[in-house]
Amino acid sequence: MNEHAPERGVDQAAWWVARLDAPDCKASERAAFEDWLAQSPLHVEAWVRADAIHAAAAQLADDDLLRAAARKARREGRDAFAKRPGLRTWGWAAAASLAVVAGMLAWRLLPTPPTPEQRYATAVGEQRTIGLADGTTLLLDTGSAVTVRLGQGQREVDVDAGRVQLAVGDDPRPFLVRAGTTTIRDIGTTFQVCREGGATRVGLVDGAVIVSAPLPTGKVEQVRLSPGEQVAVQADAGFAPVEALDIAVAEGWTQGELVFKEHRLDALLAEANRYSTTKLTLADPTLAEITVSGVFRAGNQDALVSALERGWGLHARRIGPDEISLHR
Known part of the structure; x- marks a missing residue:
């Protein structure tokens, strides 16, 4: 953990968003961020929310009210933390700005109503492309079924059977995919999930995902995938070693x-x-x-x-x- 980062998870997430976006961010700090991210699923969710807020705020850069609130928060953040020796006060000010922006964006996003739970399925030999209201595209392979819930605060897809490719839409709400006891947390990406019996395989085409699953001991293990990697999870045995994903093979069935x-x-x-x-x-x-x-x-x-x-x-x-x- 970086010695200048705050202690609470939400504050840490906002701090990391600001620090990683800085031009002088070091490789050691990025490694520390990876370590922090792997410590808890709550860190992942907090970072996804903070990063989404940061991206949404950039899209609203022309909003006078938002700019004014952010300037005020940065100014107050600098004043509040200026007396702390050794701290990089710009990072704290940025975190304070994100907190204010989060509140305003929550209000801005409030009118977007949740959609009812929907189930999609394909028959043998059928493939189906589904566009969701949040901009996500699902491609269901033969003999597959998914259940979709686009809630006010979170988007969820349950892979009930078969195989699906997900190209996740740009939306501030966290995006989770579940296949049995396996959970995949998206960080803006395209990936595939295949569920057969008690086994789940996740392959990453682009972006980043964090796959988590409970071990027989009850402990939750996490694996972060990079593009071109895949991992299999057995319900009663946990993770297999991460392997290379052959993109040509993975994309073949989609065509x-x-x-x-x-x-x-x-x-x-x-x-x-x-x-x-x-x-x-x-x-x-x-x-x-x-x-x-x-x-x-x-x-x-x-x-x-x-x-x-x-x-x-x-x-x-x-x-x-x-x-x-x-x-x-």
Whole structure:
């Protein structure tokens, strides 16, 4: 923690927003900010609110009333803290300004009514793009379902099943995504969440997110992702190590394509079967270990079968109206 920062969480968040925006902010201070952020989910929420207020205040720079209030707060902040030896009073003044701006923005944002809880879902083989009132865009993959709540003070999305990509709109309210016991706190970003059974996988395309989940011991663990990273969370085992996210693979399904790079055949078929009522199965379990690379159209099982026959020497046999079995 920076030695000049205040002690209360809300004040700390406002101080950090001001300090990180300063031209002379040092790498050591940014590292200290990362440490402070990881100490508690409450720090994350406080910082998200303060940063959103800071951004919203910038958008209202031409508001005479807001400018006057901010000037008054900065002046009073400098006077109040000038007697504290060793403190960088401009940071305290900026924090005081943010506090005043927060109150005014809360009043300005008050007329925006919350929206009723809404649920969206897709059928097998269907993808759906949903634009929310706050500017957020959701892209639901096949067989997926989400529940959305845009409240007065917070925006929430529950991933009930399947996979969704979220491009979060610019809005002062905090944005939280829940998938089972896993919570993702957005800090202005585009990311994907996949929920299957008791496992949740989060992949970050752009921006920053903090993923938190309870451990079997009851302690809450947090992982901060950078662009191009992903992490898996098991409900009964906690976090797996952070891995690299292949952006081409991650963005493939959003364009209706399945991108595979050295995938086991059984995993490839499991993914392809999500997009079609016609299921592909293996007649011989040893075929599962065959590795496949390629780009295939989601839902086009016939094209996938043809490619596997030509490129990997497999033979397809239809054994029912909704099943195709692959043989050597």
